[in-house]
Amino acid sequence: MKAEAPLTIIGGTLVLPQGLRRGAIRCVGDRITAIGDVAPKDTDRVVDATGLIVAPGLVDLGVFAIDKPAFHFGGITRAALMPDQSPPLDRPSAVRYAAQSGKPDLWVHPLVAATRGLDGRELAEIALARDAGARAISTGRQWIADSGVMLRLLRYAAMLNMVVVTHAEDGGLAGNAVATAGEMATRMGLPSAPAQAEALAVARDIALAEIAGARLHIRQVTTLAALDLVHAAKSRGVAVTAGVTPAHFMLSDLALGDFRTFCRLSPPLRCEADREAVIAAIGDGTIDVIASGHDPRGPEDKRLPFADAEPGMAGAETLLPLTLTLVRDGVIDLPRAFMLLAANPARLLGVNAGLLVEGAEADIALIDPERPWIVNSDKMAAAAGNTPFDRQPVQGRVTGLFKGGVKVG
């Protein structure tokens, strides 16, 4: 990267940890050097952000593909890559490669596979992977069925002070299910599992994390019962955090009608009461992270009968506007939205980002929070257009993006 002149962004509304304020932000090299009442120097590159929000670049905790155009469209400057790659990120060399794969304009933070081949039996070389660039540990798309293995993993992770990112679905109950048991799955004749499959996994993982003293991040908590467990664990001081993707606060299993495979997700969409519980949990602080779960899938994975299609959605482009609907609905305020989208995931990953503070990496997104646009699965920046929000009008768009002070979008 060539050295660029210092950058000053003026006229915008800054999203700071302590709240919103009008002001400027100045970056020298790849760092933020001054915030607030700063005036640009003569040689600075000056960006006028009048009418825009100046926010930290989003930190997306849990994506399945490195899809730079989609991430830049969505204001994402750092993405934590799930280990479910081919081959899985279960060895230091693969982790090292993944960690370098997005630079300089996107930083990828790999999550090392908890077990070899993600098969849930033997622990991977987690410490070596950490030193190769892994920022956390993940069980991938499924839970670890063997509680003994899970406890050993959590104890090891606690020693290494790494967060364990888990997938909360009891595998025995979930089986080959592609929907949540209930009226919709029954009418459509889809293999389904009770929503309690999630609460069971959450209860076990919290219990084991308490024994181990480990930091547990449940990547997606989507049901009322599981959210209650997380809430209770937090209030007794367990180091547990919870995440979700916009699909589970925007959609319920009613969206499965017509067998739309773009709505085939893991975990599956839940009933309306669970969707409302997720929104409440975002509002009351039970949920700490909103991520995209970005998983672009082409027709060969999606243009199939519902149960035969692969799960996952291309979510990077819609992450910000859909989260802003919660701001417009009064569930959360704007600073809190960016805690969920940037600061909290950065803290879990142990990276100095996600907040506009002096000395931090100059990862900055300029956002027009009101700008209307329509999601169009045929014209997405993502590698594939598998969004369940096709044709949906949304508001809020990134108009400029800086990674380490360099304009990338």
Place this chain on the structure above:
Amino acid sequence: MTTSASPPPPASQSGRYPPGAAAFPHQGLLGIAGLAPHEILFLLDEAEQWVELNRQPQKRDDRLAGLTIINAFFENSTRTLLSFEIAGKRLGADVVNMHAATSSVKKGETLIDTAMTLNAMRADAIVIRHASSGAVRLIAGKVDCPVLNAGDGQHEHPTQALLDALTIRHALRERGDSDSLVGLTVTICGDILHSRVARSNILSLTALGANVRVCAPPALMPEGIEAMRVTPFHDFNAALDGADVVMMLRLQQERMDGQFIPSPREFRHLYGLTLDRLARAKPGVLVMHPGPMNRGVEIDSNVADLVGTSLITRQVEMGVAIRMACLDVLTRRARKLPGWVGPEISGEAWARETGA
């Protein structure tokens, strides 16, 4: 045609339905869901003429002559395939059967590719059976001709539900009752969870006004089934109490991932339809089974063969007539029948004019 008794007039000429496509405005038959009760009755009434015809020594009608019907069966079937094939041939169509192993269509886009291929061959109707719920709808979106669902996964099997309704109607009529299903108590027992027949029948029977009970052990009872306006039972004896019709379903071992019941013997102990159990139902109860039967498991032989009570072979007979009616009705657009092409006739306008 060597007709001895004149068949009842086809539904489309009875004056009870709006003319032309307004009576059945759908492009295909993907399921009972989405059909209005009068559209179900229209298909049943249309089938009556074919019941008559099929009982004649000369069973030919050439109205579909020159049309090509493809039976694309991605899942094994004997009776449904045969029934559709006979139906198409009796109407004079060229019927082609395609068997495809389910395993090969799961790879990549093969299912869609197959659909495009069939479409390019200019079929006039495609009949599809597939092991995955929603697969028929997926194909229907990719082809230009009418698509008939001959069973998709655990979702729907609409022609089975129609033929069951027609069978019940005939049985009621023959013993001098009204041929309406309103108020009839129908008990469906067996593997409800894995059964597309159960789902289509629940939709059709409730639409026609019957009270539907479903009976299964918890592992084979889908969650939230009461939302489909049925009463769930675990106790078969209670479910049979006062029933007018009993429909037994086969255990679909091939769809079971793991153990759902301890053994077939134990299943029979709790849910087998024996003569003793049948006595709990209303006198004159009708017994049905979509086949294939597992005699001695869900139904005893002496019940299945009970003359006057068991309608099992009658169901097969009605199946051909129903499928003839569906093929006839769904190809009327392609055959450019009056009222089926050109400006849409609104059913509501018809109802206003005729006071129907």
